[in-house]
Amino acid sequence: MLRIGTVGFLWVWRILVLLQLSSGILGWGREGHYATCRIAEEYLTKEAKAAVKELLPNSAGGDLASVCSWADEIRHSYHWHWTGPLHYVDTPDFKCNYDYCRDCHDLAGNKDRCVTGAIYNYTKQLMEFDRGSYSAATYNLTEALMFLSHFVGDVHQPLHVGFTGDEGGNTIIVRWYRRKTNLHHVWDNMIIDSALKTFYQSDLTNMIEAIQRNITDGWSNDASSWGNCASNQTACPDPYAAESIKLACKFAYRSATPGSTLEDDYFLSRLPVVEQRLAQGGVRLAATLNRIFASGDRVAAA
Ligand code: ADE
Ligand code: ZN
Ligand code: ZN
Numbered sequence: 001m002l003r004i005g006t007v008g009f010l011w012v013w014r015i016l017v018l019l020q021l022s023s024g025i026l027g028w029g030r031e032g033h034y035a036t037c038r039i040a041e042e043y044l045t046k047e048a049k050a051a052v053k054e055l056l057p058n059s060a061g062g063d064l065a066s067v068c069s070w071a072d073e074i075r076h077s078y079h080w081h082w083t084g085p086l087h088y089v090d091t092p093d094f095k096c097n098y099d100y101c102r103d104c105h106d107l108a109g110n111k112d113r114c115v116t117g118a119i120y121n122y123t124k125q126l127m128e129f130d131r132g133s134y135s136a137a138t139y140n141l142t143e144a145l146m147f148l149s150h151f152v153g154d155v156h157q158p159l160h161v162g163f164t165g166d167e168g169g170n171t172i173i174v175r176w177y178r179r180k181t182n183l184h185h186v187w188d189n190m191i192i193d194s195a196l197k198t199f200y201q202s203d204l205t206n207m208i209e210a211i212q213r214n215i216t217d218g219w220s221n222d223a224s225s226w227g228n229c230a231s232n233q234t235a236c237p238d239p240y241a242a243e244s245i246k247l248a249c250k251f252a253y254r255s256a257t258p259g260s261t262l263e264d265d266y267f268l269s270r271l272p273v274v275e276q277r278l279a280q281g282g283v284r285l286a287a288t289l290n291r292i293f294a295s296g297d298r299v300a301a302a
Contacts (some may be wrong), residue, residue, distance in 0.1 A: 115161075162248050172257075175260070223283060240284065
């Protein structure tokens with residue numbers, strides 16, 4: 001039998017913990033992105049559905065939700081390294097408001113390189129498809145669709161609009177029940193994972209259906225206007241980011257100081273926030289795609 005001894009075991013343990021922590025830099029986890037895009041699919045118009053189907057890679061099997069984590073899967077590869085800052089936008093420490101001009105830049109200060117800037121950019125690219133001026137040589141619109149669908153999810157994760165100093169909670173080490181992790185990872189994955197186990201028989205479809213019922217019944221008064229954008233814009237990620245930092249201050253950072261243990265109280269009071277953000281992400285992604293692919297003057301594939 002293989003014996004690695006105490007020192008070896010400690011190293012293996014450290015590597016496992018490191019792997020777990022570093023995965024916290026991703027967006028919502030796979031489940032969160034899948035849920036957001038599944039919800040969006042329900043609200044697509046016929047035109048948008050057709051355009052999405054045309055743009056999806058063959059590997060998606062016609063299902064948008066299956067490619068909504070693609071942007072996270074590629075971001076650590078050399079070729080896509082530049083996309084890292086497009087997953088989030090951070091505010092100055094302890095500022096619970098968001099300002100595009102002040103906050104949307106990467107670490108080197110390049111403007112527009114943040115999650116809201118990326119949503120504007122990929123929306124603009126996809127509008128070309130709608131105008132029929134699409135040429136494969138200009139942009140890869142399959143990638144644009146996959147990026148847009150992912151980033152609309154990300155901007156709804158409150159800690160993707162967090163404070164610069166703690167990297168949106170990534171450097172705040174906490175315990176989630178008995179497990180050591182970081183606050184960002186709690187919001188990307190742990191709240192959803194615990195909800196699946198506790199309330200949804202570990203079946204993501206059950207959770208998505210419960211959220212969908214809440215959209216049509218529970219939150220219906222508000223939900224009917226979630227998809228709207230002010231002043232005829234096609235995409236409007238700025239108010240979503242402003243909501244996120246407000247929620248980060250009120251729910252994510254509150255009572256989650258370094259070294260704290262988060263359990264039932266935190267879990268049960270924050271889960272409704274997570275579920276509503278997944279719902280808003282889905283409804284707003286659909287509304288954005290519906291506007292992008294709405295105009296009738298497309299000379300496309302007919
Ligand atoms: N890296 C730095 N800030 C981040 C944030 N808010 N979300 C994800 N990754 C980050
Ligand atoms: Zn994340
Ligand atoms: Zn992401």
